[in-house]
Amino acid sequence: MATIGQRVGALVAVAALAGCGQPAQGDAPVVFAASSLSTVLPHLDDTARFSFDGSTGLLDQLRSGARADVFVSADHDTMLAAAEEGLLDGEPVMVATNRLVLVVPADNPASVTGFDGSLADTRLVVCAPEVPCGSGARRLAEAAGVRLDPVSEELKVTDVLGKVASGEADAGIVYATDAALASDAVTAMEIPGAAADPNTYWAGVVAQAPHPEGAEAFVAALAGPWQADLRAAGFGPPR
Structure with missing residues (x-):
């Protein structure tokens, strides 16, 4: 792959x-x-x-x-x-x-290590729960036992990506295809179980x-x- x-x-x-x-x-x-x-x-x-x-x-x-x-x-x-x-x-x-991935700014200022407890107290941005990328993120978080405490919930995955790429957010959850488009501005990390729940x-x-x-x-x-x-x-x- x-x-x-x-x-x-x-x-x-x-x-x-x-x-x-x-x-x-x-x-x-x-x-x-x-x-x-x-x-x-x-x-x-x-x-x-x-x-x-x-x-x-x-x-x-x-x-x-x-x-x-x-x-x-x-x-x-x-x-x-x-x-x-x-x-x-x-x-x-x-x-x-498509599958969801975790993205952080290229310089990873909050030192996020993955889809884990390192997301606590970060400026996390996700999609709103009524949007597919939002409901999917919450399913994955529940399965992994990770608490999501976002500072912002967006109605479009591209808005999540934009906030991370600009440094306005420390981390976000987006689709792998979106992360690929911004690969110079963000670093993508795989989310456990995402490939099995696309x-x-x-x-x-x-x-x-x-x-x-x-x-x-x-x-x-x-x-x-x-x-x-x-x-x-x-x-x-x-x-």
Whole structure:
């Protein structure tokens, strides 16, 4: 398995593959996607219009009547809620997995040693519990017997990463793919049990999508031709 640092170079290769299997431009979809996909998806389809946010925030927007063609969440529960509420057309498909890691600033000013008691009394930043990266972090902490006492809870994993990379926080819990993107500014540490309890990414066509053909093509590409690109960007395969 490639290390987190080795994935940075792989991310660059994704850009060279941009345009493979894209939907026709005349039917380009509007895609609501989890913020942890904000780097890779635009490289895969430069015709789609993207809105990136926390998965639950995007679901709330759909509930409020926001128009979109595709919804890509970073966990199953959020996608299941969308399906149960009639916000999807057809069954969603799992397209990738990701795992959480602990990140600290490159110089590690709080001398954090890992996902352990060294996090006590640090400026720890995590995702809010209603966001997939937040609920996942709390599951891992409970399993490891680690108490999380964050000074801030964010609605997007990219906001957690930004606070650590800038030195505003001493530590944070983010996805491995996000940590790879900021490898010059942060140091990533594996979290025990994270690989066995990954976040799963699901994609579905939104009910009454304005561009249904483009939406279906986008989801099909995520589940098919773009799988190699997602692997190159550090995402794991569907389970």
